[in-house]
Amino acid sequence: MKSFKIITLVLISMVMVACSSGPKISYGDATAVETTTIGFGSTDLQSIAAKMVDDLIAFPPIVQMTAQRRPVVFVDKIKNKTTEHIDTESITDTVQTKLLQSGKFRFVDMTAVKAVQEQMQFQMDSGMVDPAKAVAFGKQTGAEFMLYGNMSSIVKRNSSAQDVYYKFTMKLVNLETGIMEWAGEKEIRKSGEKSFF
């Protein structure tokens, strides 16, 4: 009986130590399903980006178009029509990175235009750069396509439950002709019970 009590006490202390003095900070899987709150989260961002990229690069006319060349694309902002603050640039960044890595598209980065302009101005005007090696103005490639989209949500709640539905739409438009070459859509539904504590 004595040894039985000792084992019990040792186990109690082990569990208490494990629960109370364990590490408070830990690394997790960045691709794991995250359901901390019902709001827009990392899983939603990752699944939207994966679906958009899969749809775009497997769409037959796009497959045909990218078979021989890598079209240049400009990414516009995603309009956030939801009631939440969502960093939509983060979604387009992920989509852009995946498309670039697929080897099917090239991009012009409009977020870096000012910095590029400053650098070119420095090369031309500062007198510190060999004019023969300075980057020439007016040689940049114009985008052939524009990628843009919308994000909207419908939120419903009652006294005990809440439901959120997200709809993400992305479109690829030919800048010269104005023809929409591709559109993709991803829907997400999340439901949760309201906590009273």
Next chain:
Amino acid sequence: MGYLKIEPWLKIKQWLKIEKGLCRTLLAGMLSATLFGCAVNETATVVVDGDQATQIIETNSGVLADSLRISNTHTGYAGDLLKVQATITNDSNDHLDFRYKFKWLDKNGFEIAVDGRPWTPMLISPYESKNVQAVAPDPRANSFKILLQN
């Protein structure tokens, strides 16, 4: 100070004397919590080689492995990118809530775009089949894996 130090110990000693059965229950509970609390999620894996389309299913024992079946894997190409589809079937009488993830490998077995795809949640009704599709991140991919996790 002495009072503060001694009292909790006495309380535990008195409490331990209350009932032997209670101690046993507590011990069993703690043992099971220690054993199963940190259980690793079971995983089923399918590997399809691009040309031969051979399938290797690796399952660990458990509810998910017993209830879910991966079948009818199809491969094709969108241009030079590997496009795949697999059917996940629920052979049980329960609604199953699980997640799946694709991994891509090149011809030498190196994983491409590590952590490039997220775990995707999926709900499946009793005896229902659902198809999951994905396109390889770049032309180097010639085989893939599907991981299932509960």
